[in-house]
Amino acid sequence: MKIRTLAAAAALACSGGALAQATVTLYGVVDTNVEYVNHVGAVPVASNQFNRGPANDVYRMNSGGISGSRWGMRGTEDLGGGLKGLFVLESGFNLDTGTMQQSNRLFGRQAFVGLQKDGIGQISLGRQYTSMFEALANFSPTAYATQYEPVVLQSGPNFRADNTIKYSGKFGPVTALAHWSFGTGLALPATVGIATPVGGNGEVPGQFRRDTAWGAAAAYQGGPFGVTFGYDQWNPTIGTSNGTVKKAVVGASYSYGPAKIMGGYRWGQNKNAADVVIQRDDFYWVGATYQVTPTIGLTLEYNYDDVKSLYGDTNVANPWQVAFVANYAFSKRTDLYLTTAYAKNAGLMLESLATVYANSLSLGNSYVLANGQSNMFGAAVGIRHKF
Template identity: 65%
Template sequence: MRKTIFALTAVCACGAAEAQTSVTLYGVVDVNVEYVNHVGAVPSTSNNFNPGQGGKVIREDAGGYSGSRWGLRGTEDLGGGLKSIFVLESGFNSDTGTLQQGGRLFGRQAFAGLDSPYGQVTFGRQYHSLFATLANFVPGRYATQYEPVGIIAGANFREDNTVKYTGVFGGLTAMAHWSFGVGTTLPQVTPSVPVAGGNGEVPGQFRRDSAYGAGLSYLAGPFGVGVGYDQWNPTIGTGNGAFKKAAVMASYAINGTAKVMGGYRWGQSKDQNGTLLQRDDFYWIGGQYRFSPALDFTLEYDYQNVKNLGGNTHIANPWQIALIADYAFSKRTDVYLTTAYSKNAGLAMESAASNFATSLSLNSYVLPNGQSSMFGVAVGIRHVF
């Protein structure tokens, strides 16, 4: 539930114009206690890309079902169907009180724009089009703890310096965006894959760290379908690579109590010289089931076919199965259990093929030496305001 801080009507001195303005405070606080076996260290140059022997861990975590955040959302009616809008959203670790997203104050979203009957145009830090299109077709609903979002949509799923168009026309939603400088950097986690990314917006280097993409989805009645594309051109050495992803997806709702969904995502990453860094196919399928008004379950299976990783074409393909059970005490407070088992990768399908994107930003889910599977379970509470 969201609470409106204030709403006011401003009338100009001449009495010729009138504007309605509102600002809403909202947020989520999510915290849990987790057990995970077989946890190693994130490979880096400092440890010679060695995850070590690892072991089991019991810890308190932030954001098991939803990323903890607080935000401000505002609108102003400019007349004639035109509105100005803004969103400022800050992500934080509810277990420690520290900021997420690299310490950004508003690291989840920070944008302003205009909304009209023909769609909205926004400027700032935003989710890219592929991520937003996928949102209605991923069973886990981007549950933070074990969702392999870095593989599905890419580590650049939030982008700085972005211009984005979103149009909603009945059941049809169309999106397109351009980023002048993504602001994401992937450190070197394997000898064959170099450091990639940066802030961009460098004079004389228009392509540096730029990105663009589009998405189209249609949801009407029980059926839903979607397609999306994303390309990120991260700085690598003195040039730019090209990281590309394209996806198709579908869903089907059953009697208002269940929903089945799945899809396929193609991926290809090349370095500044056009050399193939990674080629993979990603598949997912699963569903949501509402057992009662207060209790629902989510099941998701993910599989990554890694065809090439830095020249290695014989890699054991990662897969994961995850289950979430959620019980709502009210519209604002719920408790949940989330659990997952992964094979040939850590939880969230963490491996060199995902650039360890989740482990670099949250907790380590890296497989240690001598292990090929990982199991985790967490029990938590979430409060929405």
């Protein structure tokens, strides 16, 4: 729903300021489901002696199956001459428990303010999505479905970053993006293979590079064909110095009637503080969406990670996953869905040491393979309402 900022306009009038047309929109998504997952273990951290433990079947209620539950506000003000002021505040929460997500941040999904100029683009400052993550949104078949999409393996756990200045511009069929973070605010605990925590709060005095991140991307969408490419780099704290996490990506899509085919390739290389390669992989994905009727949609996605090296191990079994989503829309706002996935040589979302178990830590639900297991299956039925 939209709320005209009459109070703000009245305040400007009282102060003698020039009146400008302004709007604020309140929006959100509430999404919850009931899920079954097998072969589930624990996230290996210091408190459990880095032990994934025995396998368990899990039945649980989750928040966010095909969309993360959230509420937010976005606003614009026409400043004249094609210039606009803008802001976005977006809070992620767990619908099943009512608690906040994103490490208990009030506006953990997005929080930024900026200026937009017709024909030039937008500059924004705050907590924002990385350029590569935003560019890939229209090239991922499941559209970053929260429950089983291997987004951390694809884009990195730093796909949202604090302290970020970002440029975005749309020029006909081309979108250009670039960002710089003075400190991502992402911290992951020590786990198997990693002696110390990774990342931190950033903006460390005397260490300008530590916990910084940057990237750029571009996308073209002309008629039925689309293509994108991008680069992302994160320099996380490791001990008293920093390493580097680098990713480069290319993706493409093609629409034909009610069907759309998408796929892509992501190169990845991580180095420790001594500039030694600790992870090198090639990640691939392909899939399609098909709108059977105006109310029924189907999605199929396949992901494969070719692991060249992981903490010195060059014989890692390559993980892969297939996921399927069926969606029935009661209306434009409310839909019912079934989402399923099967993963081999990793947990669902391709969760493993290669992702530093960031999915499980963020969601609060483990998708870690238990000791002695090599595959995982999950299925969930849920309902989503958008407002």
